[in-house]
Amino acid sequence: MYSRTLRKLTQINCDSWRLLSSFRRVAATELSRRRHCWRSVVALPVFVVARSVACKVAMAKEEENPKRKRTQSKAKYVTTIQGKAPHYLNSLKVRWEQLHEIPGIFAYQLQKTRPNRVLPGKYKFYAELNPDRTLKRRIPQTIENLNPTFKPKQFNFNKVDALEVMMTIDDVDKTEVQMIVNRSPLTRFHTVVCPDVKNNLVQRITAHSLKFCINFMRGLDDIDIRMGYNSPGALASVNHLHFHLLHLPQDLYINHVELEELAGGYVYRLSKSMPTEAICVIFEANDDEAEVQEKVNNLHKLADWMCGQNIPHNLFITPDRRPGKRGNVQVFVFARSQYCVNKDLAEFNVGFCELAGYIPVGDSDKLENLTEPMVIKRIREITGTAPQAVYTRMKQIVNGEDQSIWEQPLTI
Structure with missing residues (x-):
């Protein structure tokens, strides 16, 4: 139980x-x-x-940053300099870095980081220390005038070591453009762009070379790549046609200048409120071949006229870094009253870099003591009154007005 x-x-x-x-x-x-x-x-x-x-x-x-619109079919675009430019640039960067590691190719090893300053003031000029370039670069040639003759016994780009030629680009009309390392670099990827090297062209802009540089820049997505040109009397070092390609990631003075329209809806001048003078020709991302050719031709006519008038000049070609302008390319033209015969490597020289707002200096004291008023004063001294005549001349060219009165040499 x-x-x-x-x-x-x-x-x-x-x-x-x-x-x-x-x-x-x-x-x-x-x-x-x-x-x-x-x-x-x-x-x-x-x-x-x-x-x-x-x-x-x-x-x-x-x-x-709207996407760039092609004005050609994709099949045709990829065969152009503009379409091939990104590939060329990537290959150039790789080759430049490889050569930079080989002893004896460069005059000095460019430091990855260099002392620098943004000068206090409204316009933000950017100065950077590069003492090696001052001490170790090749002695610049003396080029007596803007219509020089080629002197084969002097240094020219036919004489560079084959290893220094990073690539040769086949351009239109069976011409070649050599991309050569600058042995005394200002920046990473500093390259000398040499059109038609074997033809021994003097340091005077041709329409073909200008169009190549502009189309190359128009094809790039890398907005840190810039190009520049110094004429004889405006800090050119070698009397053999060449442009410079530089890597400048900084926003420069010239990227933020105010512009006033001058002619044609695409030619501008720096606003009268700015401290320096220049013309700016804008190549729009959507410009077709005819529009590009028209602008190149007018720029070349201006450059030819300046040579005939004994006006030294500099060009700075840059991606348009203003908001909403992605894909545009700006070509700034700086005219000068003073003809510089020799570079004084110990002093503050003015070439396309300095005019754009990038100022390499050779010693630390200058880097620390340089001021915005000093830079503006120096630029104004070399510029003088030449830009006023250039503004008028460019309007004449673009508007197709009578040009006979401009054929007489200008006295500065």
């Missing part, structure tokens, strides 16, 4: 425990499910908000 009662109580207890365990499992599962749902509901608005913000940022960037 007692044992039967005990077995019955034990069975009831076991059944109760099983029932309680089942209830706990069901309750735990339900609670877990509800927690997961609650988390999903809470996380959903956060995800939606985050995605919404990301989309708005992307849309804002798209509006600020």
Whole structure:
């Protein structure tokens, strides 16, 4: 009797425990499910908000930097200098870095980081220390005038070591453009761009060389690459046609100047409120071949005229870094009243770099003591009154007005 009662109580207890365990499992599962749902509901608005913000940022960037529209078919575009430029630039960067590691190719090893200063003031001129260039670069040639003759016995780019030629680009009309390392670099990837080297062209802009440089720049997505040109009397070092390619990631003075329209809807001058003078020709991202050719021809006519008038000049070619202008290229033309015969490597020279707002200096004292007023004063001294005549002449060229009165040499 007692044992039967005990077995019955034990069975009831076991059944109760099983029932309680089942209830706990069901309750735990339900609670877990509800927690997961609650988390999903809470996380959903956060995800939606985050995605919404990301989309708005992307849309804002798209509006600020609209995609470049090709004016040619893709098949034709990829065969042009403009279409091939990104590939050429990437190959050039790799080759430049390789050569920079080989002893004897460069006059000195360019330091990855160099002391620099943004000069205090409104216009933010950027100065950088490069003492090696002052001490170790090749002695610049003396080029007596703007219409020099080629002198094969002097240094020219036919005489560089074959290893210094990073690449040769086949351009239109079976011409070649050599990309040669600058043995005394100002920046990473500093390259001498030499069109038609074997034809022994003097340091005077040709329409073909100008068009090559502009189309090369128009094809790049890298807005840190710039090009420049110094004429005889404007800091040219070698009397053999060449441009410079530089890597300048900094925003420079010239990238933020105010512009006033001068002629044609694409030729501007620096605003009268700016401290320096220059012409700016804008190549739009969507310009077709005819529009590009027209602008190149007018720039070349201006350069030819300046040579005939004994006006030294510099060019600076840069991606348009203003908001909403991605894909445009700006060509700045600086005219000068003073003809510089020799570079004084110990002093503050003015070439296309300095005119654009990038100022390499040779010693630390100059880096520390250079001021914005000093830079502006020096630029104004070499510029003089020449830009005023150039503004008038460029309007004549663009508007197709009578040019006979401009054929007489200008006295400065």
